[in-house]
Amino acid sequence: MLADALLDVLVCPKSKQSLIYFPRGEDDRDEAEAFLLCPASRLRYPIRDGVPVMLVDEATPVEAARVDAMVTRARQLGLRLTGQASSDGGSRSA
Numbered sequence: 001m002l003a004d005a006l007l008d009v010l011v012c013p014k015s016k017q018s019l020i021y022f023p024r025g026e027d028d029r030d031e032a033e034a035f036l037l038c039p040a041s042r043l044r045y046p047i048r049d050g051v052p053v054m055l056v057d058e059a060t061p062v063e064a065a066r067v068d069a070m071v072t073r074a075r076q077l078g079l080r081l082t083g084q085a086s087s088d089g090g091s092r093s094a
Helices: 064-077
Strands: 020-022 035-038 043-048
Touching: 020 064, 035 064
Parallel strands: none
Antiparallel strands: 020 035, 035 043
16 A cells, blocks of 8 residues: 555656556455556556555556446445645545
8 A cells, every 4th residue: 555645745757647546456365466556647556565656657558448347346334535735635436
């Protein structure tokens, strides 16, 4: 799991928009499948050995319809957006 302090400052390097953190992959099963998704730029950033790889060249493009499905899934799971430090210390959902 990525630390809240890190998630509070992470944004997409391409769009400078918030990311959605999938800590256990899209299926919410395995931390080894964790990734960050930028709906604005439609890029999926890998997390390798617990370290987010925030390089556009290392990101995987995602089709618009697939991004919509992933955003819906994130809402179902109550996942948080990055780059939005919360004053109450809690997480925010997508």
